[in-house]
Amino acid sequence: MASIIINSLTYYYSSPKYAVFKNISLNLSTDWKLGLIGRNGKGKTTLLKLIHKELQPVKGEVFAAVDTYYFPFLPSDSSKHTFDVIRDNIAPFSQWDIEMERLLNKADEESIRQYGILLEQYQALDGFKIDALIEKETREIGISSDLLKREFRTLSGGEQTRVLLVSLFLKKNAFLLIDEPTNHLDIQGRMKLGEYLSDKKGYIVVSHDRYFLDLCIDHILSINKSDVRLNKGNYSQWKYNMELEEEFEKRKKENLSREVKSLEAAAMKRRGWANLKEKEIKGAKKKKGHISRISAKLMKRALTIESRVYDKLEEKKSLLKNFEKEKILKLETNTGSGELIAYMENVSFAYDRQHVFKNIWFYLKKGDRIAITGSNGSGKTLLLKLLLNELKADEGVVYLKHGISINYARQKPLWNKGYLGDFLSDNNLDVTKFRNILGVLGSSGEIFDRPLETFSKGEIKKVELCKSFIQPFDLLIWDEPLNYLDIASREQIEKVLLDSKPTMIFVEHDITFINRIATDTIILD
Incomplete structure (x- = not known):
């Protein structure tokens, strides 16, 4: 069984200098279906690029016994038919077809050798059956034969x-590094991809979709607050x-806290007795040596107890290193229920x-919290734009209560270049609260301190979402708020x-989020 071995790896960003990984070692089987999770900006993509040798560690080494391929990537020519893009990404089959025909036509000794x-x-790369394999794999992942005939650039x-x-899984001896593949997929697409991956092996997939991960992984690598754990x-x-x-360590920490308090009290009591005996020495003419020995013994016991207190405190420090202390988010929303905020009646576009x-x-x-779901291209964002009066319906009635305050989080954030502080100042937003x-x-x-261009x-x-939490509102409108x-x-x-x-209407493809949050759902076909 082949492995990817990471030995004492250290890596940090240079501007500003920020340690991402410190002395981590891992042994990953290339037969695993490995999920990679962690907070944004904690190095998931960086780890994939270190394995792919696109980045080099500051210290340590990465050894891969297989060829690694990173996703996402762009095909060399997106104007080709989709079938040809898949075929030529597996290997230069089209080029080989032309060259082999030329060599056969020439038919001299050197041409026959070549x-x-x-x-x-x-033959080693299944060239004579590759067309059938492409048709089989694309069917399994939900791509129709009609789509294979279209130019790749016209696909969603x-x-x-x-x-x-599909083109990467059809490569030989390939280990895939798949970085957030669900971000452009609707619910059905995510389920189809999850089911497809569940039948494969030999990949690391970064995803924040909990339902999707449950479908397709058998191991998980988590970049935690204080370690990287497999x-x-x-x-x-x-x-x-x-x-x-976390629950076990919380209870252990509580028990240690009680022990520390008890030991501290005992140590203080012993020290008090020792000091009292020392005072007795000054006024005692007889048994001075005896009292001094008692004092020394009490002081020694006090120091022993204090040493135990120190050990217990050190043990406490080793607990809950990965525990993310719960920090409270607050929304400044008007409370209440029943009042009509918006509606659509018989709307067509x-x-x-x-x-x-x-x-x-x-x-x-x-x-109410209404989720809008549907396949890619079904008009989910358009529906929000109709509600915001950015577009006009062809038929029907669109109503939005006059004078209400709306917090709108866009699918494609407008703040993506420059420095965050400048945007906050230009929009009169509270920097401390935003931070x-x-x-x-x-x-x-x-x-x-970093330009937005360097943000993950x-x-x-x-x-983008912070803008929803910093100002009071009557209505939240979120367009795919959980992407990335x-x-x-x-x-x-x-x-x-x-x-x-809060009152909200939102577009989302995360099944877990929808099931927990939505009070109703609009499904666009």
Whole structure:
């Protein structure tokens, strides 16, 4: 069984200098279906690029006994038909076909020799059955034969993701490094990809979608607050074990605290007795040596107890190093229920004379949390833009209560270049409050010193969402708020939404989030 061996690896970013990994060692089987999780900006993509040799460690080494391939990537020519993009990404089959035909036509001794070399390569990479393999794999991942005939660049982001992953899995001796493949996939696409990956092996996948991870992984590598930890099982099993460990360490820490207080009291009592005996020495003419020995013995016992106190305190420090202290997020929302905030009646919208959706009906009352779901291209973002009066419906009635304050988190954040502090100043937003909210979501204050261009996609998304938490509102409108957002942040957001019960309408593909948060769902076909 081949392995990827990481030996005493240390890596840090240079500007500003920030340690990502310190002296980590891992042995990863290339037969595993390994999920990689952790907070945004904690080095998940960096670890993949170190394994892929795209980055070099500051110290230590990475050894891979297989060829590694990183996703996402761009094909060399996106104007080709999708079938040809897959075929030529596996190996240069089209080029080999032309060259082999040329050599056969020439038919001299040197040409026949070169033909034999090419033929051996062609056969080794399944060249004579590759077309059938492509058709089989694309069917399994939910790509129709019609899509294979279209130019690759005309496919949706989710379709392109699935096509390119098929091309990587059809490579020989390949270990895949798959970085957040679900971000452009709708719910059905995520389920299809999860089921497809569950039948494969030999990959590391970074994802923040808990349902998706449960579908397709058998090991999990977590970049935690103080270590990098490898566990067997899926996400739910990892989460359960982490919660058990945290609960055990909390109780142990509480017991140690009680022991420390008891020992400190005993040490203080012994010291008090020792000092009292020392005072007795000064006034005693007889038995002076005897009293002094008692005093020394009491002081020795006090020091012994204090040593035990120190040991217990050190033991406490070793506990809960990975525990993320719960920090409270708050939404400044108007409370209450029943009041009608928005509705659509019999709404239809067409684009280039093609109906995107027809006959949409919904009523949004105060306290409702409506999820909009549907396949890619079904018009989810368009529906939000109709509600915001950025577009006009072709038919039907769109109503939004006049004068209400709306916090809108866009699918593609507008703040993506420059420095965060400048944007906050230009928009008269409280820097201290913004910094605190980012801290609650796991992004440290140092990101204010970096340009937005250096932020991870998850950090950019957190900045966009922070704008929803910093100002009071009547209505939240969120367009795919969880894209690129780490699991811990998702769970924090779920908690604050359930506690605050805001009025909201949102587009999302995370099944776990929808099931926990939505009071109703609009499904666009």
